[in-house]
Amino acid sequence: MASVDTKPMPTPSFVAPSVASDVLLRPSAQTEVAAATRHEAARPWRMTALLMAGDTLALGVLLYVLHIASLWVAPAFAPMVMSAAPIAVGSVLSLYVGMGLYRTRVMHPVEELRSIAVPVTGLALIAPGFTYMMAGSPVAVGLVAATGALAVVVVPLARITTRIMGAHLPWWGVPAVVVGSTSATARIVDTMKRWPEIGLRPVAVCEAGTGQHGTRTGSSPEALHWARQHQVPYAILAEEAVPADQRAHTLAHYSQFFEHVFCVPATDGMVATWTTTATCDGLYGFGVRHLQHQTAARFMKRALDVVGAASLLIMLLPVFAAIALAIRYASPGPVFYRQTRMGYQGRTFTVFKFRTMYTDADTRLDDLLARNPRCRAEYEQYHKLHNDPRVTSVGQWLRRYSLDELPQLLNVLRGDMSLVGPRAYMPKELFQMRGLSRVVLQTPPGITGLWQVSGRNAVSFSSRVDLDVHYVHNWSPWLDLYLLARTLPVVCTGRGAH
Known part of the structure; x- marks a missing residue:
């Protein structure tokens, strides 16, 4: 990432493929926010x-x-x-x-x-x-x-x-204009909307002009209009591969109008490295953190897991009892569901969940996929179904608020899992992880994680893997604390649950 701002700012992180169909701002929406943007830009004190x-x-x-x-x-x-x-x-x-x-x-x-x-x-x-x-x-x-x-x-x-x-307040965030090709700006705007607490609020998406080599890095008159007429301070440029002199010219041009100008690589598959841009001894590139190799960091993570899981189990015992009674009332069968998952370094373990499906769930799924091509395509992409006939009425409620995951606190105490980490993948999914399992399985799986607060079941299987790779490459105790804080509102609202 390149910048001409004298006050460095980290780029928005967790850039993932779009899961929303309307991430781009429509022209009518741009008109509506123009006057408010000018007014709010003058009152950052709030x-x-x-x-x-x-x-x-x-x-x-x-x-x-x-x-x-x-x-x-x-x-x-x-x-x-x-x-x-x-x-x-x-x-x-x-x-x-x-x-x-x-x-x-x-x-x-x-x-x-x-x-x-x-x-x-x-x-x-x-x-x-x-x-x-x-x-x-x-x-x-x-x-x-x-x-x-x-x-x-x-x-x-x-x-x-x-x-x-x-971030839910209407005046929150610093206005920003996103410039670039449609596909590249869609990913950036999706990130800004999904993580509004970062502090950037997209007010316009502008098509970049065509540069000398046919790349979309030239000047955008519409973006310059937003800077001059509406005092938008930030411009985020979705940068394609261009020569160094053209990049320098583009940055210098936009810096005449915007207080902050940032270039974000427009290359696909950059989800795991966009936030680790670094310089070292004059070298510029993408870095990868491996704090999980440090004894003190691992001890801190394990201590948080043990204390947190034990405390939650004690506090939630009445909730466990109520859920168990509801499950037995909804359908005959056991209260808990056991499944084999992959953990640290690929070792398999038994994960515990509250049962949310009928006991003949596999038969129901096979029958549905055999006679419904649309459901079969959905299951192949997400490994889940929006209207799953296997799920009981109580199970739907448990899944919506992730209450079926609570027994995994026992897995955390046993050391099989962590409170925060990658998704716990099934062994049969190993061959669909595009060879990235060797990265994801470097750390124990978590009850919550980056993929869950990024859209949960609305995120495709491939995107989940990319988000888990991002987590492993950028892990720190502070990232865990942040994801724990962000999990609560996601779970309480049931956002992204099917």
Whole structure:
């Protein structure tokens, strides 16, 4: 990716083949948003205010919890907590301002999580020492240390939650114009719409002019109109393979009109590498992260899995009981369904699910596919059916909200799976993974993952594999935390479920 902006910004990630039929903005829609775009571009403070409010709320809740705990075990320390609270909140917010975390710019949420955690971790490490000097109480020091450890997770999680919630507001996002060929711009716009919390809002899709070699990288008068008349600050160019001098000329031309200009490769199959563009010793190219090879990173992931799975199992025991009764009431048969899946390094294991199908499901499927070519084509593409005759009435409800996946928490405790990871593929699907199984199976499969928050069953099987490759290449603890935060609204709304 190339850029002429003096303030680097990560490109929108998780670019995947389009699953929506109307990702391109229609001319009528462009006309409707033109006036609003000009008005909103002049008021970027609303995004800043929302993010600051979310951070303040998270810090306030943590300090309130510390105050309540102090009243129980260290009453003399409680007044000190309340008096120091404004200073603590102000210090953190000031650090964020100094780090540029409130500037109206586009930042990928995973990078933002890491940036948010750095100052919080620093304060969490030094706060117990200050507490000991001021209070001299080992109990107070322990409370502050525990609160600091909690803050390292809660504060970044609160920021991404604020972004996810704010992304549904009509004024959220910085306006952007996408320029390029129809197929290339469709993928980019689909990404921007699917991940609105990144902060880019497409307001127009413009056809690029034809360059010297017949490639669509020339100037687009319509895009320049949006920059001049509507003050759109961002231009994203879907770049085809062109000589270096033509690329430099195109970037220089657009930079005269837009504050930020970015080139995104228009090559198919780039889903797993678009976000890892990097420079190293003057070299420019695509990088791949392999943090799963680091002992500390693996330990952190496993610790999160064990603590998270155990906590959820305890809290959800009443839900397990209610679901079990509903399944037995809907149709005769066992409560749980067992299936063989592939795990880490291709080792097979038995995955647990709540049963959502009739006991003669295989016979029903074979009969349907034999007499219905449309359903057979759908099953071959997605490995699922929209109206599946095998699924019970209760099973449809469980699948819509992913409740049938809850027993996989047992697989997480056993070490077969992780809370977040690639899809758990069946052995019979190995030969349909285009040789990418050697990449996907480098890490344990997850209950949730990138493919689930990218459209779930609306994403084709081939796209799921590409998204899983992307996850493996870009894995970090912060990516897991981000995907966990994004899973909740997807599950609650049932979006993408068949």
